[in-house]
Amino acid sequence: MKVYISSDIEGVTNVTNWDETELYHDAHEAAKKQMTREVVAACRGAIAAGATEIFVKDAHDSARNIIAEELPEEVTLIRGWTGSPESMMAGLDETFDAVIYIGYHSGANYDGNPLAHTMNTQNNYFRINGKDAAEFDMNTYVAACHGVPAVFLSGDEQLCEHAKELVPSIETVGVKYGVGGATFNMNADKACRLIEAGVEAGLKKREECRIEEPETYDVEISFKEPAKAYRACFFPGVYSVDARTVSYTAEDALEMMTVKMFIL
Numbered sequence: 001m002k003v004y005i006s007s008d009i010e011g012v013t014n015v016t017n018w019d020e021t022e023l024y025h026d027a028h029e030a031a032k033k034q035m036t037r038e039v040v041a042a043c044r045g046a047i048a049a050g051a052t053e054i055f056v057k058d059a060h061d062s063a064r065n066i067i068a069e070e071l072p073e074e075v076t077l078i079r080g081w082t083g084s085p086e087s088m089m090a091g092l093d094e095t096f097d098a099v100i101y102i103g104y105h106s107g108a109n110y111d112g113n114p115l116a117h118t119m120n121t122q123n124n125y126f127r128i129n130g131k132d133a134a135e136f137d138m139n140t141y142v143a144a145c146h147g148v149p150a151v152f153l154s155g156d157e158q159l160c161e162h163a164k165e166l167v168p169s170i171e172t173v174g175v176k177y178g179v180g181g182a183t184f185n186m187n188a189d190k191a192c193r194l195i196e197a198g199v200e201a202g203l204k205k206r207e208e209c210r211i212e213e214p215e216t217y218d219v220e221i222s223f224k225e226p227a228k229a230y231r232a233c234f235f236p237g238v239y240s241v242d243a244r245t246v247s248y249t250a251e252d253a254l255e256m257m258t259v260k261m262f263i264l
């Protein structure tokens with residue numbers, strides 16, 4: 001079995017402030033250690049379920065957070081950014097059996113995590129077919145377009161609930177919740193233990209986690225700055241809705257991600 005793990009940091013337990021997510025900041029040390037521990041726990045769960053090949057995408061910021069030497073032999077670690085539209089899912093293709101998300105966070109326009117955002121902090125929302133999307137949504141559509149089910153997610157509790165709306169059978173572990181600017185965090189060892197068990201459980205029911213791709217992707221983006229909306233509406237197929245808002249329709253997930261890559 002071949003498994004793809006996409007890992008972010010804002011949904012890792014105890015991570016609360018932006019400075020903890022920044023490479024070279026002193027506060028990043030603890031965050032990258034726990035991000036690594038949660039990814040290693042996911043790898044253990046995957047191996048227990050029969051995974052023989054695991055690709056791990058470090059998918060936060062510079063994509064150089066995970067401590068490589070901590071990962072098991074089965075892992076190929078993807079650091080940095082390919083520049084392809086799959087973004088946090090770079091390298092995923094139809095040869096994979098399942099996708100796992102670690103350290104994921106609520107999207108823009110949600111309040112379940114003080115670090116909630118969708119792809120960057122310059123938009124108020126990224127809406128797909130009428131629903132405010134998190135990175136989880138776009139990445140799960142990318143996976144679906146390659147025929148790969150998303151079977152497990154760990155991150156903030158609000159995102160876990162959100163994820164089940166798209167993939168009802170997905171296994172989740174909510175390691176924290178946000179109240180205003182604060183986070184209420186699960187013990188780090190317990191989080192790892194639950195992630196390991198949850199990944200194994202999710203992989204065992206991966207066939208139940210398959211979803212149908214929508215016919216089209218009707219996207220609406222609200223930018224914080226009107227200037228960004230003005231610039232975006234010059235991209236072919238992107239239309240101005242109002243001073244801050246643009247829309248476009250994509251035929252498949254990769255087209256949705258390609259347009260996003262150039263305008264967001």
Ligand SMILES: [Zn+2]
Pocket residue numbers: 008009010059060061
């Ligand atoms: Zn991130």
